[in-house]
Amino acid sequence: MYLTQEKKDEIFSQFGKDKNDTGSAEGQIALFTHRINHLTGHLKKNRKDFNTERSLVKLVGKRRALLDYLTKKDINRYRAIVKELGLRK
Numbered sequence: 001m002y003l004t005q006e007k008k009d010e011i012f013s014q015f016g017k018d019k020n021d022t023g024s025a026e027g028q029i030a031l032f033t034h035r036i037n038h039l040t041g042h043l044k045k046n047r048k049d050f051n052t053e054r055s056l057v058k059l060v061g062k063r064r065a066l067l068d069y070l071t072k073k074d075i076n077r078y079r080a081i082v083k084e085l086g087l088r089k
Helices: 005-015 025-045 050-073 075-085
Strands: none
Touching (some): 025 075
């Protein structure tokens, strides 16, 4: 499995307040980004895997919704997470 509990704890401790802070927008965005990167790599090898493609599109939409929420709530937190994850080129 590509996403172990240790990896999740590492993501949430880096982007949240601590490893148990799984509900923060930053932690969720970081987790979605990790999963999106993994699925993108999978789809480069398996171009006809349409179920994974659908899952990828749904994840991107969820991440977009969280980023929109963060933009409305606190623009400085939004800018920090985008810069740290390198989402905007």
